[in-house]
Amino acid sequence: MFIAELRRLQWERIAGLMDTERMAAYAPSRDPRAIRYETQRLERLMTDVAEAERSGVAAVEIRRHRVYRIDARPTAGSCSAGIPAPTVHLMAASPDEAAERAWAMHGRDGGLYQRGGHHIASVKQVLPEPGEMF
Structure with a gap:
């Protein structure tokens, strides 16, 4: 139920953004929160790659949650x-x-x-x- 509630809140936020921005279709590139999430994801990825290189791991494993x-x-x-x-x-x-x-x-x-x-x-x-x- 918690997951469903989080998804519902997220879609309500997106629907509000689409109304405000007059989007016919959702465009993540016009969503400040989506841009922030992607930036954070890329920062985590760069940190994982740097840590793997420091520890001598040949291939970086990117595990998504x-x-x-x-x-x-x-x-x-x-x-x-x-x-x-x-x-x-x-x-x-x-x-x-x-x-x-x-x-x-x-x-x-x-x-x-x-x-x-x-x-x-x-x-x-x-x-x-x-x-x-x-």
């Missing part, structure tokens, strides 16, 4: 009967990174996974298109 759903299940012997298993959605470059980030955020003492004795059961990409959300 996708949205993943991380499902958790109760561990054996835990007292989580009847409690729904937590599901987390987040953006990451790979399923492994998504699982690591989910555990880092929610696996600590008192975190979402620790409260009921859960472990990560699955990590699935939920938005099929690659790339950044906007």
